Amino acid sequence: MGWAQGASNAERRTARQFESVRRQPSLLFDFLRQMPKGGDLHNHLTGAVYAESFIRWAAQDGLCVDRETAALAPPPCDPEKNKPAAATAYQDVGLYAHMLDAYSMRGWLPARESGHDHFFATFGKFGAATNSHYADMLAEVRSRAAGDHLEYLELMFNPDGGKAAALGARLGWNDDLGKLRDALLTGGLRDIVAEAGRGLDQIEAAEQRELHCGAPEADPGCAVEARYLYQVARGLPRELVFAQILAGFEMASRDPRVVGLNLVMAEDWYVPIHDFNLHMRMLDFLHELYPKVHITLHAGELTLQIAPPEELFHIRASIERGHAQRIGHGVDLMYEPDPAGLLRKMAKEKILVEICLTSNDSILGVSGARHPLPVYMRYGVPVALATDDAGVSRSTITQEYQRAVETYGLTYLQLKKMARASLEYSFLPGQSLWANFDKLQKVGICAGGARKAKNQSSGCAQLLSTSEKAKAQWQLEKAFADFESRF
Numbered sequence: 202m203g204w205a206q207g208a209s210n211a212e213r214r215t216a217r218q219f220e221s222v223r224r225q226p227s228l229l230f231d232f233l234r235q236m237p238k239g240g241d242l243h244n245h246l247t248g249a250v251y252a253e254s255f256i257r258w259a260a261q262d263g264l265c266v267d268r269e270t271a272a273l274a275p276p277p278c279d280p281e282k283n284k285p286a287a288a289t290a291y292q293d294v295g296l297y298a299h300m301l302d303a304y305s306m307r308g309w310l311p312a313r314e315s316g317h318d319h320f321f322a323t324f325g326k327f328g329a330a331t332n333s334h335y336a337d338m339l340a341e342v343r344s345r346a347a348g349d350h351l352e353y354l355e356l357m358f359n360p361d362g363g364k365a366a367a368l369g370a371r372l373g374w375n376d377d378l379g380k381l382r383d384a385l386l387t388g389g390l391r392d393i394v395a396e397a398g399r400g401l402d403q404i405e406a407a408e409q410r411e412l413h414c415g416a417p418e419a420d421p422g423c424a425v426e427a428r429y430l431y432q433v434a435r436g437l438p439r440e441l442v443f444a445q446i447l448a449g450f451e452m453a454s455r456d457p458r459v460v461g462l463n464l465v466m467a468e469d470w471y472v473p474i475h476d477f478n479l480h481m482r483m484l485d486f487l488h489e490l491y492p493k494v495h496i497t498l499h500a501g502e503l504t505l506q507i508a509p510p511e512e513l514f515h516i517r518a519s520i521e522r523g524h525a526q527r528i529g530h531g532v533d534l535m536y537e538p539d540p541a542g543l544l545r546k547m548a549k550e551k552i553l554v555e556i557c558l559t560s561n562d563s564i565l566g567v568s569g570a571r572h573p574l575p576v577y578m579r580y581g582v583p584v585a586l587a588t589d590d591a592g593v594s595r596s597t598i599t600q601e602y603q604r605a606v607e608t609y610g611l612t613y614l615q616l617k618k619m620a621r622a623s624l625e626y627s628f629l630p631g632q633s634l635w636a637n638f639d640k641l642q643k644v645g646i647c648a649g650g651a652r653k654a655k656n657q658s659s660g661c662a663q664l665l666s667t668s669e670k671a672k673a674q675w676q677l678e679k680a681f682a683d684f685e686s687r688f
Contacts, residue, residue: 211685212614218688219613229606234599236616237680239623240353240673241346241587241598242497243529243555245432245465247324247331247358248590249342252304255327256297258334259287268296271303273329303327305593306563316563317507321467323593336407343422344412345591349598352425352680353627353673357432357463361397361448365390366437369444378443378486385444386451394451401429401458426673428460428628430497435473435480436466442476443483450491460628461495463529468499468515469507477515481522488524495628497527497555501534504565510536517543520552527626529555529587532565534573544580553583553626558604559596560589568608575609581639585623617681624674631668634675647675 222228255273259266265278266287278286290297302308304327309319331338335358346354365385372388375381409415414423431449435442442464449462464480466473473480484496500519503512513536519525528547531554534540547554554577562568577584586601588594605611625638636644646660665672 211682211688212617214688215685216613223606226603226607230599230603233602233606233616234349235684236602237350237352237620237677237684238586238598238602239351239620239677240355240585240627241351242355242527242553242585242623242627243557243587243589244342244354244356245358245590246335246338246342246356247328248593249345249356249588250331250338251341251592251595252301252307252327254337254341254592255304255330256287256290256300258337259327259330260291262330262333263288264329266290266296266300268299270326271300272326275329305595307595309563316566317467317469320560320564320590320593335404336411339404339408339427340411340420340422343408343425343427344420345422345597346425347421350680351598352676353624353629354425354427355430355460355628356427357430357465359432359434359445360401360429360452360459361393362400364393364396365444365448366434366441368393369441370438372440372444374438374440374443378483381440381443382447382487382490385447390444390448390451394448394455397448397452398456401456405458426629429458430628431459431462432465433462434466435464435476436470437472439476439479442480446480446483446487450487450494453494454491457630460630461497463497464499468502469512474508474512477512477518478522481518484523496523496525497529497628498523498525499529500525501528501532501537502530502561502565503533504567505536506566508533513537517546520547520550525552526628527553527555529589530557530561531577532561532567532573534576541580544576544582547577548581551583551626553585553622555587556584556605557587557589558601558608559594563594572608574605578615583622583626585619585626587623621674621677624670624677627670627673629670629673631670631672632664633668634664634671634678644671647671 219232222232259273263276264273264287265276265284266273268283273287278284290300304323306320309316342354368385368389372384412420412423431452433442433445433449452459453461498519500515513533516528516531516534516537519528537543556574561572574584586605588596588598588601591597602616625633625635634643634647636642646658647664665675
């Protein structure tokens with residue numbers, strides 16, 4: 202049976218190797234780090250950066266740090282008022298440790314502060330160090346992804362730097378969404394979107410230089426494909442949220458690097474709860490005008506400890522009214538109305554859940570048997586592991602895979618399916634390599650192997666040259682074949 206039969210044998214040998222190291226954490230980590238993982242679909246750019254980098258950039262930029270809160274701020278600094286230069290941390294061990302702890306979950310003490318509050322507070326503390334360092338952040342994240350054998354990232358950030366929100370604040374609210382949209386577009390939003398695209402050009406060019414892409418000493422991160430999800434700050438006033446959502450739809454319609462949008466910020470805060478139905482109305486309205494724009498939504502990142510029972514309906518609403526093609530987190534699944542019906546719907550409609558195990562544990566205190574991952578898998582809902590905010594959580598995608606194995610006893614084939622699902626349900630454009638993903642049946646013209654280019658038919662080569670999704674999937678299959686050949 203040619204390549205398929207050979208892969209099957211190699212796959213079985215690899216699965217046996219996996220089983221042999223399952224209960225040896227160090228060996229398991231090494232196996233999983235080398236394993237191809239496809240894509241990370243739920244990754245906040247600023248949250249993906251490690252605290253050490255923010256301290257370095259703060260020192261370079263001459264920022265100040267509040268000794269009490271560790272929050273960064275522009276100069277002038279005043280050591281006499283406990284606001285020295287951030288560079289002071291390199292000579293002050295206690296201050297350096299305090300900053301690391303404040304910008305991540307490293308020093309989180311449950312007895313002093315909830316994981317939820319500590320996590321979300323980090324962004325305001327290190328935020329001043331992000332302003333001129335988007336290229337540095339992209340370079341760091343892509344380089345680390347390559348080390349973990351990822352090939353694709355969908356990164357959440359706001360390319361317009363808050364200008365759409367500022368325009369929304371200036372124009373104010375109009376409950377007639379059509380008129381509000383027209384006012385924003387004629388009031389300068391199109392120019393903001395165009396400027397954001399040019400800014401993204403500059404950021405990516407600087408990132409390429411940082412990674413030495415195209416040079417002999419190119420960083421492996423250059424081979425990692427990165428696309429962007431326009432992130433909307435849903436905790437802002439409604440006119441600002443609508444302006445950002447509209448900017449996301451506009452930018453995703455015009456710039457192929459922006460593959461969709463997402464709504465971010467803590468789901469249980471007052472405005473995201475109070476305005477949730479309004480936000481769904483906004484998405485529903487704009488989806489009708491921009492039906493090709495992809496939507497993934499944070500939904501169900503809630504528990505009964507942080508939200509009342511009547512608010513645990515966001516997963517279904519995000520799918521039915523928000524038109525979400527993927528769900529981020531989905532932790533409160535079993536507290537939603539008719540969870541079995543919701544699960545069947547998600548399985549039938551192929552709504553993938555972006556699973557963030559470490560984040561859900563540290564922020565919500567949900568882990569182990571209380572986490573719905575096994576339930577999603579039992580009902581056939583597609584799932585993929587993701588990091589969420591790897592820098593803040595002090596985690597990596599490899600650690601997410603290891604946590605899934607050690608907690609739920611997942612097999613090599615289950616992990617492999619998750620990696621493949623991360624590309625199948627990505628927002629990369631083009632036809633899928635899979636005619637039937639559930640049965641792992643490739644489209645007929647590409648039914649051969651992925652290890653050697655000569656195995657491609659002319660039809661398959663044509664598909665790979667015209668479909669970015671199929672090309673990424675083919676690369677993943679080749680990576681799996683190479684990985685499994687070692688065993």
